[in-house]
Each structure stands twice: as C-alpha cells, then as structure tokens.
Amino acid sequence: MKITGIRERSVTLASKMRNASIDFSKMTASVVAVTTDAVRGGKPVTGYGIGSNGRYAQGGILRERLIPRVMEADAADLLDETGENFDPAKILAQMMLNEKPGGHGDRAVACAVIDMAMWDIVAKLAEQPLWRIIADRFNGGAHDDRVLVYPGGGYYYPGKGLAPLQDEMRGYLDKGYRVVKMKVGGADLDTDLRRIDAVLAVVGDGSNLAVDANGRFSLEDAIAFGKAVESYGLFWFEEPGDPLDYALQAELAQHYPGAMATGENLFSRQDALNLIRHGGMRPDRDWIQIDPALAYGFSEYLHIDAMLTAHGWDRRRQIPHGGHQLGFNMAAGMQLGGSESYPLVFQPWGGFADNVDIVDGYARPHDTPGIGIELKSAVYRELKTLAAA
C-alpha cells in the first residue's frame, strides 16, 4: 500500500472584508489531493486537505520540500504497525526531515494541509467518519453527538454600517447559531462599542457574543478595551495582543476578569507550551484556539492536547480556530469545547457539509467515511479535478 501522488493547488479566499490586522483582498490557501493505491468500494482511496484561512497558500514549500520528501520515502515506512493503514505521524516526520527547529510559520501551514489529507485517508481506509477514529484512538471511544459551533464573522467591510452588521448576526441566529463572533480593534474604541451594542441588540446577552481583536492591541489598548466591555460578560475576548507576547497576555489577565481566548497564530507544540508557561491563561475560564490546519496538522495537535492535559486543562477549553471539518471532527471525537464555523465567509471553502443543521448553536457530526469533504459539493467538485489532474 502506498501513496501514488500528492497534487496541490492554490485557491482564492479573497474578499473585501478585513479584521484589525489584515484585509483579505488577496487571501489564498493551498488544497491537496493525496492519491493511494488502496481500494475501497471499488475505487482508489484519495484524501483531501484544505488549508485554513489567514496564512496564504504554500505551494512553494509543498512542491520544493514536503511533497518530494514524502514521495521519496520507502512506502513501508509510512504505514502504521498493522501495515494496513497509514501513520500520519510518520508522514509528518518525513515532511520535517532536515528541517531545523523553531521558525514555525508557513512550513507548519504547508505540513498541515497534507496531514489533513492523511487523516482523511486513515478514516476512509477504516470506513469510518474521522471523528469516530479520533474517539476510538484518543478518547476511549467516547464522543459528542452534537458540537458547539459559532460563526467567525462580524468583519469590517468598506462602508458597512451597523444595520448590515445586525443583519449578518440575525442571519446567524436564523441558521440556528447561538454564540456569534465579531471583529474589534479595527476601528476606534467608540466605534467598536457602538458596533458591539448593535450586535448585542440582536443576540441579547453578552454571553452570546465573542469579540476578536486579531492581535492588534497594545497592552494599554487591551486594558482599556477590556474595561469598556467588562460589564457585558462576553463569551470571550480573543487575541487581544501580539500572539507571541505572552507577557502582555499574562498582564491583561490581571485586569480583565472575563474569559479570554487565543492560539490561532501559534503553530507548534513548543509555541503552545510557551503560552501555557508564560501567558497566564486561566484553565477555569479561558479558551485555547490552536488551529490544526495551520499548525502541522492533527498529528501535531495530539501533542498539544497532551501538553494541555498535563498542565491541568480540560479538553472542553479547546475550541480550534479555522471553521473547517477537521476541527469539527476533532471537537466531536475528542469532546472539545466546540469548533469555529464559517457559514458565510471564505466560500466555498469555509463552512461544513451542505446539509448540516445547526440547532440551538450545535451541529451533529456526519456519518460518511473520512473528514466529510465530499459532503460539501462545491468544494468536492474542485478537489476531484485536482485529484484527477
């Protein structure tokens, strides 16, 4: 059994929206199709990986470093101990051959896309949905039949006033979401407070609203913002300062008693460990948002999960960033706190299965083998052409 090919393509995630840190006018992501000579249901098994948003496509690293290393490996060295399935950890190790430590950035994003495809293959070979594989292997067989999902939304758009922002949030509630998220830090404090008030008028209690500063605030700005919103009891205050400024995060925790969340721009177990060691995150209320589709994949996430557990963090405090089906499978199979979701933005790549029902803010996992990419028709149409390329 072997990998017969790995094909990659850059796809556009471009839109007119922006957060406090960047605009998405030229945003791209890498997608991959990993073909194998294994057969299920009379057809060769193919796995798909879709890059998460925010860090651009990684075609150069994929073509020049990662794909050749995997294709040059002895096929038997990439299988698990049964010899009947692949071992994604071994494939990740092969991708990282002769890569120096540290500097976890674009390389982590590139590895993650292939790792996602490998986990899709693992589940397809076992003829199980990925969340069930995860539950059996890493959660003693237990899983959740419904997963908390929240839409990453409330971006800034040119000329967008309060009424369209309220319409967007009403749309999420109409779809079945309870907790919504909006961007902050991309306008002055007064403007942001008016935006927050407008959204609260739609979603009701502050516990239904998370806000995300995308790393924009200085410590002083973060403290001022925190004081201004403290009484709302928000679901969380996300990525207040530079994601690597652990001291800022720790100091802010002395000023803001509400829940905080961060992690989407930490791309390795060592970076995550530094957050836990130095960032003053509070296991009784804060949230960890490492994105497996940006950070070397689910294979690396397992080490991050083990580290968090060893430091006394409950898995319910993990909510992966990215709004992708990998995060959703992980949330169901590991019984995490939930998963981000993109019902409106980053289309067609954002969002879950076409037919997914959101009820009271929760979504049910799928029944088909793999990650479930085939259940998202617009995405699957494009990925099929990549596999056949």
Place this chain on the structure above:
Amino acid sequence: MKITGIRERSVTLASKMRNASIDFSKMTASVVAVTTDAVRGGKPVTGYGIGSNGRYAQGGILRERLIPRVMEADAADLLDETGENFDPAKILAQMMLNEKPGGHGDRAVACAVIDMAMWDIVAKLAEQPLWRIIADRFNGGAHDDRVLVYPGGGYYYPGKGLAPLQDEMRGYLDKGYRVVKMKVGGADLDTDLRRIDAVLAVVGDGSNLAVDANGRFSLEDAIAFGKAVESYGLFWFEEPGDPLDYALQAELAQHYPGAMATGENLFSRQDALNLIRHGGMRPDRDWIQIDPALAYGFSEYLHIDAMLTAHGWDRRRQIPHGGHQLGFNMAAGMQLGGSESYPLVFQPWGGFADNVDIVDGYARPHDTPGIGIELKSAVYRELKTLAAA
C-alpha cells in the same frame, strides 16, 4: 526613482555534512537581484540579497506574496524623507502588508533576502560601504576597523574521523582565525568529548573553541553535556535545546556557569524579546546570535538591537549567525561582538570577499560601496546573470 524589477532564484547549498539536527544534502537558499532606475557611475544601481543557510529557498513566498506587493506600491511611498534614497523599513512594511502577526518562519527568511538587497542599494546610492552607512545612521559615526570572525565548522560528515576534524581546524588557524566552532550533539557524549579533545589539541585553550548543539538536547542532556565540558572554559555553548524552549535555557543557566549563545532560530523582535524575558540569558557573559538574513532583514534587526539595548545588553554581546557580508557590515558599523564566517562550507555562497585577510582572528571591512557582494567573484558572477535575466 523606483525599483524596476525584483528577480529571484534558488541556489543550492548542498553538502554531505550534518549537524545534530539536520543534514544539508538538499539545502537551498534564495538569492535576489533588485534593479532600480537610479544611476551611479553611469550604470543602473542593482542590489543583491543572498539568503542565509539552514531554512531553504523561499521562491514561492517571494513570487506569490512579497515581490508583487513591492512592485504594486507607489514608488514614492518607498523612499526616505529626502526622496533621494530608498527606505528599507517602508519596503519591509509593504512586504508584510496583510500578513497576520505571529508565525515568524519562512516568511521572515523571504523578507530578509529582499531587505538585504535594499540595504545594498541604499549604500550604493550613497556611494559608501554599508558598514559606514550603518555607523553614521545607527552608531553615532563610530565603527570598528577590525571585526572578530569565527568559522562555523566542525560539522559531522559520513566517516569523518578525528584526524580530518583536526586538519579542518588547523586550516582555520592557518587562515588566521583564532576562535573556531564545532558541532556537538550529533553523536553520543563520549564521542563528542573525544572530538572536543581532538580539537582542543589543535586550538589550545578552551576559550578558542565554541560548540554548537543545534537545539538537539533535552534539558537533562544539556545539563549532562554542560557538566562534562564545564572545566574547558569554552568560548560558548550554543543552542543547547529547542530554540523556543526559553524555560530550558533559563534552567540550564542555573547549571552551566560558562557562556551560552543562541538566537539563530528566532525570527522576529517578539521572539527575541521572549528570549530576553523568559530565557534567563546573562548579559555579562552570554551571546545573542539573531541572523538578520533569516529574520526579516537588517530593518527588523534594528528593532531587536534597540530591544536588547533597552534590556541592558551591550552590543558587544551580539554576534549575528550566518557568515554573510551583511552580518560583517553590521558588526563593523554597529561595533558588535563579531560575525560568524564560513570560509569552507556553503560555497560559493559562504564566506566574505575573495581577498579578505584574517589576522589574529579579525577581519577588516571593505571599501567599496554596498554590502561588498561584488568582491566575492564566484557569487557576483551568478548574481549578475540573475539581474540580467
């Protein structure tokens, strides 16, 4: 005045050597040529950038993200306040447009190559060697007429015994070097101690020998190694553990009283600040080795230098990694502790000018405008073809 083109190419740094972390069998780097419509001596001014070693070529990021952003900018927005020269900081900001915070890896390497070319241009437009520009702008006009240089060497090669290692070190001394560096951590402790003893038999006192573990050791291994070599009084013990494991570094400082050095795998001012905040580095004896040609360039390094100074670090404790002419210019112009040097490895890209004289372990800065790349004939031959491509 404007940039008329940015061309990039991947070049090979491949060799059979390895350190404790990787082998260099497929090592590559990006080189760039930035052409302008400015004229000096009757010819258009071209700047050159050469990627440092260890993190591979970055053609994808250069072609897809960085170069288009620079070429799409309004030319006037890239000039300094005089309008008669470029402002590399503005060009770096343009390269980083719509890049999220955190994740400082391959992107930092790609930015650094173009930033190097821009500083080459700045100096050529001023018709000065770069070290003099640096001295005038950032060091009150003072500079060093000689720079401490040490060869990064002593790599592991297949089948290489002690005698060839000693021959290599003798070769460095014959060239005029005093302090040499060798790799450790790629063999068991006994083997490494025999290698160290063999080199000390050549270079004499331990103060002439630095050792580099390339991030390979666990805390326990690093403590054990430190105890084994403590009595030698080595010049430094470099990158003992994972470069992002600041707690390991801080704990090791409680066990190893000798000098330590690290930083080549930290790629931003925030990562460097974390090392200073959390890594227990000792300003009275340790060394900071950030590589400007891997970490967003000299434009970013200026912020790192300011941060180090604000935290009480003398500039003499900085010795940039990478063995390139940029680091050498910085060492001379900012009066740093010195610069790494690659007289033998990474050829033809390693090393300084063809005619550079090393005397008592020091080298003299050049007199020609720019970084001095034209003084290295094999490199300049290849870069000229890139500029004309």
